[in-house]
Amino acid sequence: MKPTLLNSLDQLVDRYEELAALLSDPEVIGNQTKFVAFSQEYSDIEPVVQLVQRRRELISDLGDLEGLLSSNDADIKELAESEILSCKESLLLLESELQIALIPREPEDSKSAFIEIRAGTGGDEAGLFAGDLVRMYLKFAESQGWRTQVISESKAELGGYKEIILKVVGDQVFGRLKFESGAHRVQRIPATESQGRIHTSACTVAVMAEVDPMAQTAIDTKDLRIDTFRASGAGGQHVNKTDSAIRITHLPTGLVVECQEERSQHKNKARALSLLHARIEDAVRKEQQAKVASERKSLVGSGDRSERIRTYNFPQGR
Structure with missing residues (x-):
């Protein structure tokens, strides 16, 4: 050396x-x-x-x-x-x-992260695929010694999820997962298919770094609309009989976040605010990346969330 x-x-x-x-x-x-x-x-x-x-x-x-x-x-x-x-x-x-x-890392790489998984094209099969992605990320997080929390979820009728948001807590989480952002596509014979035909379905994944509470940009309370509602799904009588779920709308950007996983309204609000900060910071980061890409007159990929990053081909085992 x-x-x-x-x-x-x-x-x-x-x-x-x-x-x-x-x-x-x-x-x-x-x-x-x-x-x-x-x-x-x-x-x-x-x-x-x-x-x-x-x-x-x-x-x-x-x-x-x-x-x-x-x-x-x-x-x-x-x-x-x-x-x-x-x-x-x-x-x-x-x-x-x-x-x-010794290669320099991005400041956000060491942070914890939020993972948003949404079923895309493919109907019920897309929801089942979203469930598979959730299990994949949960197992990976467990293998790394990271902790996971469900911030919000919307389950699909035949299993899986229409949408789910996870929080992954640990060292270097965002740095390890940030390139998972984008469209994930699967090609396989769905459990719902009776004639053995191969279907193509897709889900979108967005990975956002958690914002350090000490570094969070102040959000004016006048810019927030906070709604409470009764939680849905499992959780016992207490969850379903109290307005513990929280929905926060950031009026200037139109961003909306929900949290209903906790019985405590205060805990749901804290989690929702943390997610909102992450989404705002992510939106700012994406805008900056788009400007850089525009100036260079070429996209490098990391600034385009809609880019397909992986195809899971079950028939060919790849």
């Missing part, structure tokens, strides 16, 4: 150790803004520092092994030569991984 890069990595390790000390400082602990900022920076650079420390260990091991090459014992010398080759291969792989880890 180049000396300039190694010097930058050394500075990164120094900063990591400095942050560790700051996070245990009572003055910083008592200052919520500083503590959150330092914690985020610490979390962001920790994976890179771990790779640097592993690299240092490999270089140390390599030095020890090279020292064994002067041994008079032929077996030890042969074993050292084999281990040196293995160690050098591991070092090359690690340095490649380290360079990838």
Whole structure:
């Protein structure tokens, strides 16, 4: 690796150790803004520092092994030569991984996210496909150790969903899922098909970064219309007999969000407001992307939510 890069990595390790000390400082602990900022920076650079420390260990091991090459014992010398080759291969792989880890990330990548899944063309089969997508994302989230919450849902008659909104909480959620936004298409024989014909159905997926409460743009309460209504579906007598569900309309943009998953009206309102902030920020981000694309006179894909990003072809197993 180049000396300039190694010097930058050394500075990164120094900063990591400095942050560790700051996070245990009572003055910083008592200052919520500083503590959150330092914690985020610490979390962001920790994976890179771990790779640097592993690299240092490999270089140390390599030095020890090279020292064994002067041994008079032929077996030890042969074993050292084999281990040196293995160690050098591991070092090359690690340095490649380290360079990838140093690629700058978008500020939103580390945030939690909302996933909106809506059935598109295809009737009942589209609703069933939406259900399959929901299960896919839930299983993936579980494999990553992320937590999930259902913000709102509208179930289809034959199973699946007309629409569902999930909140996924964890580290690097938005960065891992943001490219799932777009149209998902499935080609298969539906459970509702009696003649064995292959149908094509589609769903749309939108992934939006959760907005940090401390960084949220203030929304004037005059710009909001808040309606309460009785929740529908399962949830017990209490849910269905009280106006606990919340619908919030942002008048300037026309954005509408609903939440009815909690029995508490206050909790539903808090969740709905969090989703509304995410939608507003996402709309602003999309507008900025569209401007950049227009100036360059070419679309790069990430600014167009309607772009089909994946086809699930069941008959051909791909």
